[in-house]
Amino acid sequence: MRVGRLVKAHGLKGAIKLELYTDDPEGRFAPGSVFTLQVPESSPWHGKQLTVREFRWMNTHPVAFFDGVDDREAAEELIRAILWIDQDTHAPSTEDDAWFDHQLVGLDVVREDAVVGRVIRVDHMPAQDLLIVRLDGDREVLVPFVKAIVPDVDIDAGRLIVTPPPGLFEDLPAGDDSEPEPAEPAED
Numbered sequence: 001m002r003v004g005r006l007v008k009a010h011g012l013k014g015a016i017k018l019e020l021y022t023d024d025p026e027g028r029f030a031p032g033s034v035f036t037l038q039v040p041e042s043s044p045w046h047g048k049q050l051t052v053r054e055f056r057w058m059n060t061h062p063v064a065f066f067d068g069v070d071d072r073e074a075a076e077e078l079i080r081a082i083l084w085i086d087q088d089t090h091a092p093s094t095e096d097d098a099w100f101d102h103q104l105v106g107l108d109v110v111r112e113d114a115v116v117g118r119v120i121r122v123d124h125m126p127a128q129d130l131l132i133v134r135l136d137g138d139r140e141v142l143v144p145f146v147k148a149i150v151p152d153v154d155i156d157a158g159r160l161i162v163t164p165p166p167g168l169f170e171d172l173p174a175g176d177d178s179e180p181e182p183a184e185p186a187e188d
Helices: 072-077
Strands: 002-010 015-020 034-038 049-058 061-066 082-084 108-111 114-124 129-135 140-144 152-154 159-161
Touching: 002 034, 002 061, 002 072, 114 140
Parallel strands: 108 159
Antiparallel strands: 002 015, 002 082, 015 061, 034 049, 034 082, 049 061, 108 114, 114 129, 129 140, 152 159
16 A cells, blocks of 8 residues: 655755655654655665654654665655555455545446446545546546545445536536627616
8 A cells, every 4th residue: 555655855864755645644654664665676775665763744744764764865866756555455444434445446336226337546636535437338437535426435335326416427418509698787
């Protein structure tokens, strides 16, 4: 499971600012936590792991120190690396209404008691997560993963219920393309 990305060296002692992909940064980045690195094959860090030495917040930014990264030069070699951890794919989430991406991908999407598609991917955007749903005919739809549109997720049944607004899953009928009539001036 992807939990973060290294974005910028911070200071001279090897600290690196993080972009977090987890709701539990203090737990995921506790001292001793080990991450698999996703870096280009040409990187000296390819095939290696990182172990957290220290995690802290500096001016509202998450910053981590890692074993073997003792100066700015070493930190800069790791910029843009993605941090992964092994995740038990059968472990339930510890939060209500929270799921791992792998639990959502593959679920049937049900609208008005009919299966209309299947979740093929989850994209994490700044405002909200999006479910990428493949409809019949290989068309893909981006569904905001919010309670108003996805009121029920049933992992055990392998489905989620959607109540989309008009036009999300189907094309709306073309409106009248004529020019609107000018408004009559109001009488005093």
